[in-house]
Amino acid sequence: MSNQRNIVVAVALSMLLLLGWEYAMNWVYPERNKPVAEQAAAPAKGADPTVAKRTREGGLQDAGDIAVEQRELAADLKSPARVKIQAPSLTGSINLHGALIDDLTLNDFRQTVDKDSGPVRMFSPLRTPAQHFAQFGWAPGAAGQMPNADTLWQADGTVLTPKTPVTLRWANGQGQTFAIRFAIDDDYLITATQTVANTGAGPIIAKPFALINRTDRTASADTWNVHSGPIGAFDGSVDFGNNYKDVAKTGTISPSGRADWIGFTDIYWLSALVPDARGKPDSDFRSLGNGLYRADLIYQPDTVPAGKQITRTTRLFAGAKESAVLDRYEAEGISNFGLAIDWGWFRWFERPIFLLLDKLFGLVGNFGVAIILLTVIIRGIMFPIAQKQFSSMAGMRAIQPKMKALQERYKDDKAKQQQEIMALYKKEGVNPLAGCLPILIQIPIFFALYKVLILTIEMRHQPFVLWIKDLSAPDPLHILNLFGALPYDVPGFLAIGPLALLLGVTMWLQFRLNPAAMDPIQQQMFALMPWVMMFVMAPFAAGLLLYWITSNVLTIAQQTYLYSRHPQLKEQAARDKADMAAKTAREKAEKAASKEAGK
Incomplete structure (x- = not known):
């Protein structure tokens, strides 16, 4: 009995270790789930080192960052140098300074479950706390002036919709005219067609590029089973191997193979560039410091003869990873796009x-x-x-x-x-x-x-x-604070909600219907199992607990039915339980008598 008790205690302690490990690690290493820029630097004086931890969905977590983001967004988006974007799934604008797509929100998704919650913001302008944008342009060349981040483009329209593409133009005064034609579909795909027309006296060399720039402050948690960070498909194989820390450590990561698409993913959101099918661009992920990262597509230089023009087309996906939408884009030619879901x-x-x-x-x-x-x-x-x-x-x-x-x-x-x-x-x-x-x-x-x-x-x-x-x-209600009536947050490993309790009770009832185990150690294990699983499963998604509870209820009904089909099994189970109860009582009595005799 002493050995059996020791085994049960050892199992219980092992479960406690498994349950408490994550919380212990977060306490010992509070930086672990913070953005890379904050891991490398000490927190500001008076700052709460936990506020910037990445969450399952991502987004800004620090109240100060959120306030700054709202203030700077209001200022940036008031600029008249913008072309509006109005599509069924996306709303936003294009910044004519630098031809940046830096303002996008998702029409069909709210930030929280509250009905009055605002839409999820996908892109934010340069130097805002949630910085995330795409840019299309040409690398500086030896001959002829190229547009840059300070260039003010001229647009031939004021609103980009699925039915009304918009073209931005800029002439360098040296005989070259640059144009970017933007088109958008009903979902999340924006097509950028870059054209350089050379009316000068001689040939020029033009090197188109496309990039996505973002901060890791808004990134979702990167876990062992769900990837968040740099992502892409190269030579038909999707690469989940790199995270922000890897890029920050090396400075630049250049995946091998031709990029089918490249960008950044969160659990639910994706921003990715799809290169021109005719080109073989260089592609890489770069760390820009201070928690900023960039995914690049840099095309090979094109020689544009006098009197000619050259065009490159790059597509930008910026939106939710809806399975049917990704599969449709894959069917239309974007290799393995459905595998952007990990x-x-x-x-x-x-x-x-x-x-x-x-x-x-x-x-x-x-x-x-x-x-x-x-x-x-x-x-x-x-x-x-x-x-x-x-x-x-x-x-x-x-x-x-x-x-x-x-x-x-x-x-x-x-x-x-x-x-x-x-x-x-x-x-x-x-x-x-x-x-x-x-x-x-x-x-x-x-x-x-x-x-x-x-x-x-x-x-x-x-x-x-x-x-x-x-x-x-997870279940938002917790028993230990009386379902929110008491003014304190319950620690994660004690956050037992109604669903977790139902899971434990239904599992206990299910085990009660099973024949008694012959081994006393197994009996004790089965007696503990429902309540251990109640704690283990409490932090999981409510839908998962709902599935398990339903399965337990159906199993109980199924066992009841099958016992009616096998009455001898039910009778034997009852006898076994009675025998085991009598045996346990007898052993306790013998132990008590032995202890009394020892006195």
Whole structure:
């Protein structure tokens, strides 16, 4: 009993270590999840070192940064030197100083679950706290003056829409005219066609480029299973290997192979450049210092003869990583664009789960209900396996007396004992591992749903019922502060909400219906498991807990039904539990008597 108790205590301590490790690391290394620029420098006097930590969704976290951003945006966007952008999915403007696309918001996505929350801001102007923009131009050349960041372009229109492209023009006074024609579609793709016309006396050399410039202060958290940072497809292979710290450390990273597209990703958002299909541009990621980064496409120099013009076309994606939209762009020729969503190694399994869930949502209009229906479908598919599991359990219970006899007969020869037990399994046609099959099947399904909930923009801010406003986020209510009635925040590992409690209770009820384990250590483990899982799962997405709770409820119903089909199994389970309870009471009494005698 002492050894058994030690094992249980060791397991409990191991779980505590797993639960507390992340919080301990955040306490010891508070810089770990901060932007790279802040990791390299000490925080300002009086600054809170935790306010700038990256979150799941990203965006500015510091209240001071947010105030400065709002003030500078108001000033920058008042400038008359701007061309408005009005499209179904994007709203913003183009800055005629430097031909910068530096003002974009997403029309279909709010910053928070609040209905009056403003739209998600994708791009912000140069030198604002949330700096993020795209630029198209020509590198300085030896012959002829090229436009630069200070150039004031002239536009042939005032509003860019899907039906009204806008062209910016600038002449250098030396016989060359530069033009950038912008067109936008109904989603998130802006096409920039760069043209240089040479009416001078001799040839010139022009070197077009396109870039995306951004700060890491607004980046979402880069975790072991979801990439956030530099991203691109090179020679048909998507590269998730570099993060902001890698670029800051080396200064410049030049991926091998031709860029199919290159840019920066957050969990839900993507800004990427797609080069001209005819060109072979150089591409790289650069650190500009102070937490600023750049993704470059630099085309090979073009010789423009007198009286001729040369054109390059680059596309800019700036928007939400909607799976259907990315897949459509991929079908239209952007290689592996659908893989901008970091599905990981199990994409072959995760995408079907997502597509089924999305289809169910389209039918019922509520993602919580869709998750419940998905669980019902999965349990329905697994029902024949569960029947075999229970039949195997019945067979195992039927041969328990023979097993006990073999264990007694060969108690001093464990090898012979195991050999005889395996022979008994074969003779009786019983598979002791059959009961594990449903659990093994559930693991990939559970992981796939987990990835779908944390990855896909389609799940973001999707409500269920009552207090659950976002199925992709943890349960917002916590029992230990009386669901927000008490004025303090509950530490993450103690943030037990109603869904986590329901998970623990339903798992406990499910285990109560299972036949009692013969091993006392297993009994204690099964007794602890529901409550350990309650703590482990509490920080996970509410949709994931909803799936597991529904699965537990269906399993309880399924077990009840199958017990009615196998009454001998239910009776045996009841006898086993009674026997184990009597054995436990007897051991306690013997231990107490031994202790009393020792006095």
